[in-house]
Amino acid sequence: MHTTYARPGGTPSHGRRGSHLPLWKRWTPSLAGLLVLISLLALAPIVLLMVRLGGPGSNPRTVSLTTCQKILSPPLVCAHGGDTSAAPPNTHAAYMLALEAKVDCMEIDASRTADGMLVAIHDRDLQLITGRKYVTTGDLTLEEIRQLDAGARHPRSFHGEKVLLLEDALRLVSKHLVQIVVDVKIGPPRGEEGLAQDVVDVMNRAGCTNCLVWAKYDTLPLAVQALEPLRKVGYILNNETHPNRREESFVRHAGMQVVGAHWAVVDETLVKLAQRHSKEIYTWTVNEGGIMRNLLDIGVAAIVTNHPRKLKGEIHAARNACKEAGYVV
Template sequence: MRLSARSARPALVISLLVAGLTAPIATAAAGEKGDSGQPDVIAHRGSSGVAPENTLAAITTARAQGADSVEVDVQRTADGELVLLHDCTLERTTDVEEVFPDRESYALSDFTADELTRLDAGSWLSPEFEGEPIPTLREGIRALGPRTDLLLEVKVCEGEEGLGQAVADGLREIPGYLRRAVATDSLVVQSFDHDETREFHTELPRVPVGLLFSARPTDAELAEAATWAQQANPRYTLTDQALVDQVHALGLEINVWTVNAESDMRAAVELGVDGVITDYPQVLREILRTS
């Protein structure tokens, strides 16, 4: 991730013509990778190809496999605890239907943090991970250790409001974390919900933010993103050399997701992206080691 290292040149001011209006955009230089010149290896939901996603096991496995950064999803429980889970409901990755058979809703937001501690979030993948819990955000950050970066996705489900603010507050409550993360450029917060991303950015403007795109971003969307965000992160199937060059010209970084086939990993590296988000960080690490 290491945004400051990649933004060592003086800031540029880029003026773009969008919808007939010239908009000045202050940017930092992007497309400058670390000393190796290689993209970051970003473990998607941890090393989720071999360990249950968004769990401490997935995070620690990604660390052991040499991931530069771990991407995890953060949501909020009924009583306000921030926890790591991708789906808006609990059925796919936990035994919630067995533990709470009479509940009318299995939305995570309808469960308290204490109730979540009763769930098994590992057995769905393999008996090896039986009893793996849903971690809190604080536990996930602790599992990262001091050398692995965090790409934190704010997962906004239907009816959820104020999650950007809540995540900012939650990060503030972890003793010493924000100061260290800002100093070492080891935290980026991203979301498909750009309004919540902006809300987070308003609260913690020193923390870099990324905007996720499930459709190819338009020229106008990228120009607007460059006025306040640091990353534009599209699906890899939407990404070509023209898009990578355009994002870099705007002073933004670009991480592509979710890249699991070796041929697609090699293609993304050739495009010069800043990070590759994958379920198999160990495979990407080996590709980069031997390239």
Template sequence: MMNNMCVAHRGFSGKAPENTLAAVRMAIALPFVRWMEIDVQLTKDGVPVVIHDYSLDRTTNGHGKVKNMDYEHMRRLDAGSWKGRAFRGERVPSLEEVLALASGRLRLNIELKTVGDMYPGLAQAVIDLVNARGMREEVVLTSFDAGVLRRIKELDARFHTGLIYDSRSGDPAGKLDELGCSFLSISFDRLSPVLAKSLIARGVQVMAWTLNKGKEMRRLSEIHSDIMICTNRPDIWGELFLKA
């Protein structure tokens, strides 16, 4: 039986504008969605907001860098119309808003979007919000950036952390050990059966992204039933796995 866990990528981003409350609500509405992946950055005035790109241009009607914009200014932007008229008026949500919706409903893979010293206060701000809601055991904090993963462990070693990996070479298993991570987020075409099985045997959670076709999901499920499937289309996951 195929029972690979479904992770909604940026919410139900295949149908709703990614990383918005509409996408979060649509993911929550599907009872088989157990996890959701979101992206977090900081506004100029230090508010953690849920948005993927460093620039506002693709997913809002604003322009420029997230890090250069105050939260109140960002709140006035439209983050939904690009996906369709039905989503006009959707906003860039704060992390606090997403945590409030997800608490007790979905576990969260929170990607900290940063490189080097771009957001020196990001780890602390995210940790504070998650702890304030008592959600530490409901989240994993992930990043491509090794520095921010080390910083999380320095600030609060109780947090589960995960490395995001997208390379054809290197030693992801060794990197996980070095950083004290218990979670690997990896592009599905980079994940070999040998790596997946060895990490899972060691107790590492493995999440593959981003699979939007049934044949891709089925192929991955044949490697190991514990690999988490991150998808923009949780509805396709449901059609495939709930019939299996």
């Protein structure tokens, strides 16, 4: 049944009760919906950034201007003995995989044999290769080391990989990198006797002008610096928790340019301390994505990792997120 009703003081109106509401009242619901839509669109980039930067198993995070400024000059991606995510450490295969990944830097171990030759190996890896728990590089001659199969405990494709002379390793990679960290291992039978000179001689023969030297004990890099004052050297930060002792440990050598620190002791306070004393922080050994992202936010100079491709992926993702947030990187 079609009804009519009269407006106060006048003509009947048919059916549509809201048709004569004022125009602004009829538009109010539409305006509210439009405002909600605009708000959702404004939030979408933030949600997208949180998803992109969160990654599997990690807490979502947003990017800040500070983070994006640091990504303009990201840390060196420093492959730990090459790309050792698959290949045996400090082997030709590991070095080539790292170069294929276009890393900026490699850390190469340097140990001295019983007959005084420097080879690219860590005692820990030597023990795995030989199956001898307490063997050290200094227990074996170069010829004995050369007989070893460095890839024996890895997939078949790496069988037959050999331990390289340090000089050969440096020649192979130095021209393709910004930085090489020569991590000198001090051990029997000669300890530090003549070791600094041996390291300097090898670096010079290999033409490794971009070689940085550090060691567990400060005396070795100091000896290298005495022989070559222009050589970049570093020292290892002690695991100090007391603020005063931590600062004393950090600044104990004014003439050294680099401080090596385990990732667990690196924070923003330490980075600011480094900046005040004109030093760079190189941190190791970082293999987890969440830790990589945290160090990118903090702004260290170099990150040593067994997974260089993964670290490069994190840097790439952070750059993309910064672009999407409107920051120029």
